[in-house]
Amino acid sequence: MKKYEAYLIDLDGTMYRGKSPIPEAKSFIEELKAQGIPFMFVTNNSSRTPEDTQIKLKQFGIESEVHQIMTASLATASYLIEEKPDATAYVIGEKGLTTALEDKGVQLVEDHPDYVVVGIDRHNTYKKIRQACLHVQNGAKLIATNPDIKVPTEKGMVPGNGAFVNLIENVTGMTPEIIGKPTGHMLQIALEQLGVEPEDAIMVGDNYLTDIQAGIRAEMDTLHVHTGVTSKDELMQYAVQPTYSIETLADWVF
Amino acid sequence: MKKYEAYLIDLDGTMYRGKSPIPEAKSFIEELKAQGIPFMFVTNNSSRTPEDTQIKLKQFGIESEVHQIMTASLATASYLIEEKPDATAYVIGEKGLTTALEDKGVQLVEDHPDYVVVGIDRHNTYKKIRQACLHVQNGAKLIATNPDIKVPTEKGMVPGNGAFVNLIENVTGMTPEIIGKPTGHMLQIALEQLGVEPEDAIMVGDNYLTDIQAGIRAEMDTLHVHTGVTSKDELMQYAVQPTYSIETLADWVF
Missing domain, CATH: 3.40.50.1000 (HAD superfamily/HAD-like)
Structure with missing residues (x-):
């Protein structure tokens, strides 16, 4: 399996489900850290600051740095300043x-x-x-x-x-x-900040119509995980499939 | 020409144009009164009370009674109470x-x-x-x-x-x-209050997609007047034409 230089990771349905934890998420992030692979969380939520999200992740035992959280608001700000x-x-x-x-x-x-x-x-x-x-x-x-x-x-x-x-x-x-998912803007901005090319990175998420679509549009490989919105049956009906599809993040081989 | 027992009449584009008068409107209403033909104004405006509209009409020299003004709000109230x-x-x-x-x-x-x-x-x-x-x-x-x-x-x-x-x-x-135009509800409620059957009444207005459509759906005859939104050219493209189409209300023969 291809060794990716960076991971972009969705939050709700992938790292937690509403107010409930997804147990495999914590180990997944810890493995990325252990292997020294850069990653960034990418969220369409525009009302929370990265600090708010950092606190929310910590409630599920997931430790992150503020610069590892890309929100649709941060991406919008970057997009505007780049354009004008x-x-x-x-x-x-x-x-x-x-x-x-x-x-x-x-x-x-x-x-x-x-x-x-x-x-x-x-x-x-x-x-x-x-x-x-x-x-x-x-x-x-x-x-x-x-x-x-x-x-x-x-x-x-x-x-x-x-x-x-x-x-x-x-x-x-x-x-x-x-700017947010399912367009590719937010993911492109996240990859620019990580200094990684789209072809060397992978987008991880549970929702085909937002996460996987955004990955495809940003010309990245994609990893679909069955812990959230899009079911296996639903996934089958889409013409363009994710690069990988797994039951839980525990099934991923880095 | 058929003698109608009641007229339902649009306001903006038919009786006035925004803040400007439509000169033929005043004489049209006066002729209805002279001939003792019942009429009612029908407006999609839901924020103004009939009293507000009465004052507005008066600014253009058009005298009306409050019970001659049917708003989408009044029609909505009647619709609800009839249903429950x-x-x-x-x-x-x-x-x-x-x-x-x-x-x-x-x-x-x-x-x-x-x-x-x-x-x-x-x-x-x-x-x-x-x-x-x-x-x-x-x-x-x-x-x-x-x-x-x-x-x-x-x-x-x-x-x-x-x-x-x-x-x-x-x-x-x-x-x-x-409830309002272009559905037929408001017009049907207006006709019920006038005690006139749809086939004996006519809907007068400038806008094909609201006034004329509502008249058609309420199964009334319709009179399109070219003093507002829908132009003659635009009118020609619609499959179902109004019963009559005139330049200004001065062209109407009662």
Whole structure:
């Protein structure tokens, strides 16, 4: 089996399942560390800062460094600054997003932004959405941290960021640039930071339509693990299969 | 030409154009009154009360009675009470909607509603939308006053009620019942109040996709007037044509 120089790893469904641990995840990460193989977690969650995620992982016994956590918010900030070093943005989003943008030097503005950046915002209002729509019609480029329409909670499905991004797209007719999975942007940015080429790295995740798709689009090899969203039967129906598919992370031979 | 027993009449594009008058509208209404023909205005606007609309019409010299104004909110209230006389509803909407529902006897509740009713709400929040999604998943029936995705303003297009209804549909998978145009519900309710059968009434409007469609679905004859949204050229492309099409309301022979 090919020896990969870096691993990009999904969180929910791969490292843990909601509030429950996935026992094989801890040993998987420890093996990567023991062998000195670089890795990075890649998450579509745009509201949590890397520090928040580090704490969450620690609850499942998984130790990580902050620089090993790539969020859709961090990737969005990198994407903007690469495209326009003095970028200004009108932002709908929470601390994880606003902090990431400001830390990278994106100026957050109310008027005449270069970009309208949309991440999940549980304090979102009609007024903010209306303003975002008007900015986009005035020429600002529409950027979405991630396209997730709905998010499972114990009470039921609640609106995810993608639901609001679609709304803005419907009103303005503008197709958003999506940074998180299933596009390849976030993974490419993670690999740049690791200094590894896509062909030497592998993307690990449970969800075909997000994790595996993102890996394929970033031109990486992919490892599908059956501990989360996509079942074996469901997986079979897709034309492009992951490079590998395993029951649990314990089945992986490094 | 057939003598109609009642006229249902659109507002924007037919009686006025935004803040500008349509000169022929005033004489059209005066002729209806002179001939003693019953009529009712039918509007998808769910935020204005009939009293608000009465004042707006008066600014263009058009005198009307409050009972001659059917809004999507009033129609929604009638629809609910007809379907379930002791209906309870969780409402996203403004005064025009909440007043209409309460006046008809719909009880507005936060928990365990029979219906989730969605109208335009310029104080809408993530929290309200999330709650609406959860209620729908718990079995509440989703009702939309109107399906307009976007609304023109002097600054550009802003989100209309349909944009939020679509969002809730995307998250919950529940198809909404739409009361306003282009469905026939609001027109049927208006005709019931006038005590006139659909085949004896005519729907007058400028917008093929809302006004004329609603008339067709309510099984009424339709009169298209070229003072608003749908141009003559655009009109020609539709398979089902309006019963009549005229340049301005001055061309109509009662």
